[in-house]
Amino acid sequence: MIRKLGKNKINISDWARNRYENEDFENMYGLNASKCSSTDDRFEFMFSQERPLDLIELEQLLQSVGWSRRPMRRVKKALDNSLLKVGLWQHDPKFPRLVGFARCTGDGVLHATVWDVAIHPVYQGFGLGKELMFYILRSLKRKGIERVFLFADPGVVAFYKSQGWQLEPKGSKCAFWYAN
Ligand SMILES: CC(C)(COP(=O)(O)OP(=O)(O)OC[C@H]1O[C@@H](n2cnc3c(N)ncnc32)[C@H](O)[C@@H]1OP(=O)(O)O)[C@@H](O)C(=O)NCCC(=O)NCCS
Numbered sequence: 001m002i003r004k005l006g007k008n009k010i011n012i013s014d015w016a017r018n019r020y021e022n023e024d025f026e027n028m029y030g031l032n033a034s035k036c037s038s039t040d041d042r043f044e045f046m047f048s049q050e051r052p053l054d055l056i057e058l059e060q061l062l063q064s065v066g067w068s069r070r071p072m073r074r075v076k077k078a079l080d081n082s083l084l085k086v087g088l089w090q091h092d093p094k095f096p097r098l099v100g101f102a103r104c105t106g107d108g109v110l111h112a113t114v115w116d117v118a119i120h121p122v123y124q125g126f127g128l129g130k131e132l133m134f135y136i137l138r139s140l141k142r143k144g145i146e147r148v149f150l151f152a153d154p155g156v157v158a159f160y161k162s163q164g165w166q167l168e169p170k171g172s173k174c175a176f177w178y179a180n
Contacts, residue, residue: 028096029089036088036135040126044091045099047135053079053087057098065118082115083108084139088132090123099123100132104140104148112140114150133163 025033030050038045055072063069079085088100100119106112114136119129140148152160157167168174 024093025091028091028093034135036128036131038126038128038131040123045128046089046091046096047132048087048089049085049139051087051089051096053085053098053101058101061098061101061120062116062118064120067118079103081105083112083143084136086132086136086139088119088128100128102132102136104136106145109144111147111149112143112145114148117150129159130163133160 025035025046028051029046029048032050033046033048036045036047055076059069059072059075082103083106084104086102087098089096090099100123102114102117104112104114114133117129117132119132137148150160150165152165161167
């Protein structure tokens with residue numbers, strides 16, 4: 001990244017610092033990682049689809065928002081079979097912390113469904129959830145996916161609605177089947 005200063009002068013030390021910083025980010029979060037903006041300027045946050053997820057850390061995150069524990073082996077399989085997995089990391093050069101997560105399943109071409117959207121309670125209210133949803137939709141759009149679905153808990157319907165999601169019309173088009 002090169003930043004022009006003043007009359008088109010390039011500050012070499014800034015350029016070098018940015019370059020090394022970007023290389024560090026790439027090494028930690030993968031080639032397609034991107035920064036996530038937030039209203040909490042104490043921390044830097046990164047989206048990554050490539051940084052390996054620690055299953056225990058992920059389960060702790062999902063439990064922190066009140067979801068019940070799931071068998072680790074099945075979670076691993078579900079992740080392996082997902083179309084898209086996004087970790088949101090609070091950046092730290094030594095110990096990045098997983099503070100948000102979402103994943104999608106689907107056919108990879110036409111339809112996708114979003115699951116497990118979670119932001120750790122300590123980091124809620126700083127715009128991260130909204131950015132995570134934008135990131136997910138951008139990534140799905142790049143794959144050419146035309147329709148995206150999700151199942152919202154009643155307490156978060158307004159969160160999605162404010163971002164342009166529509167409620168399934170008149171409750172007439174949805175069907176569920178549960179094995180148990
Ligand atoms: C829902 C969740 C992902 C939102 O994340 P967040 O980082 O706190 O949300 P943001 O800070 O990005 O909020 C963005 C906007 O949505 C609003 N918002 C956040 N949570 C909301 C909620 N539950 N209901 C209505 N609006 C909400 C915010 O006020 C903010 O509004 P603004 O843009 O006008 O300022 C997070 O609260 C969470 O992980 N909840 C527990 C797990 C969960 O229920 N996940 C959804 C499963 S369907």
